Amino acid sequence: MTHPSSTVAVPPVSEVPKHIAIIMDGNGRWATKRFLPRVTGHVRGVDAVRGVVEACVKRGVDFLTLFAFSSENWRRPAEEVSLLMRLFVTALDREVGKMHANGIRLKVVGDLSRFDDKLQEMIASAERRTASNAGLTVTVCANYGGRWDIMQAVNKLAAAQPGRADFSEDELAAELSMAYAPEPDLFIRTGGEQRVSNFLLWQLAYSEFYFTDTWWPDFDADQFDLAIDSYQRRERRFGRTSAQIIEQKKAS
Ligand code: IPE
Numbered sequence: 221m222t223h224p225s226s227t228v229a230v231p232p233v234s235e236v237p238k239h240i241a242i243i244m245d246g247n248g249r250w251a252t253k254r255f256l257p258r259v260t261g262h263v264r265g266v267d268a269v270r271g272v273v274e275a276c277v278k279r280g281v282d283f284l285t286l287f288a289f290s291s292e293n294w295r296r297p298a299e300e301v302s303l304l305m306r307l308f309v310t311a312l313d314r315e316v317g318k319m320h321a322n323g324i325r326l327k328v329v330g331d332l333s334r335f336d337d338k339l340q341e342m343i344a345s346a347e348r349r350t351a352s353n354a355g356l357t358v359t360v361c362a363n364y365g366g367r368w369d370i371m372q373a374v375n376k377l378a379a380a381q382p383g384r385a386d387f388s389e390d391e392l393a394a395e396l397s398m399a400y401a402p403e404p405d406l407f408i409r410t411g412g413e414q415r416v417s418n419f420l421l422w423q424l425a426y427s428e429f430y431f432t433d434t435w436w437p438d439f440d441a442d443q444f445d446l447a448i449d450s451y452q453r454r455e456r457r458f459g460r461t462s463a464q465i466i467e468q469k470k471a472s
Pocket residue numbers: 244245246247248249250288289290293304411
């Protein structure tokens with residue numbers, strides 16, 4: 221199923237965001253402040269993921285997308301990269317059964333070809349196992365980059381129909397790695413930075429942005445509620461005027 225593009229038609233807006241995308245940032249600083257190794261921050265970050273997944277299920281969110289490893293994170297020291305990979309394997313091993321039992325569908329998107337065979341196989345098997353679950357869809361973005369995503373979509377289109385030069389937005393959106401999800405309603409970044417860091421560049425066109433100084437391991441259900449409260453106070457205009465939105469609300 222493909223979803224309408226926010227720039228092609230005004231999408232429906234609901235009280236509870238249907239899709240929340242999060243840059244889980246600040247694990248390293250959380251640990252450093254406590255004189256702990258950075259990896260401890262990543263381990264605690266996995267606990268925070270569990271809490272946010274539960275909060276999304278409770279609130280009736282349909283899609284939760286988590287930035288776990290960016291295409292630029294390979295620039296980190298080799299030791300941290302390899303610890304992150306190992307943590308990914310352990311977390312998959314531990315969490316997939318629980319997710320499956322709770323009706324959660326797991327997806328992993330990004331250029332997975334750079335991961336070792338064992339990890340690739342674990343990912344494929346976790347996706348297969350949870351594929352027909354109808355609850356929350358949790359997408360983990362791993363070796364993901366927004367530019368990579370747009371380029372792989374363009375290349376797929378061009379390869380399928382050589383010589384064509386008039387592709388539409390909808391055709392491109394259908395080739396993005398998260399074509400199964402609507403565009404995020406709410407984008408959250410923890411850890412104090414206010415930047416997109418090459419996350420979902422295409423899909424964030426009309427998302428509401430929420431930044432918090434809270435480090436990811438401290439992002440709990442209360443923090444999650446604050447983000448939702450902030451979202452619910454926004455007026456999503458998609459290019460229209462405030463008066464038009466009020467008129468539309470009256471009419472419905
Ligand atoms: C986010 O936390 C997790 C990953 C990028 C894998 P960081 O590791 O970026 O933590 P800080 O930003 O250094 O505190």
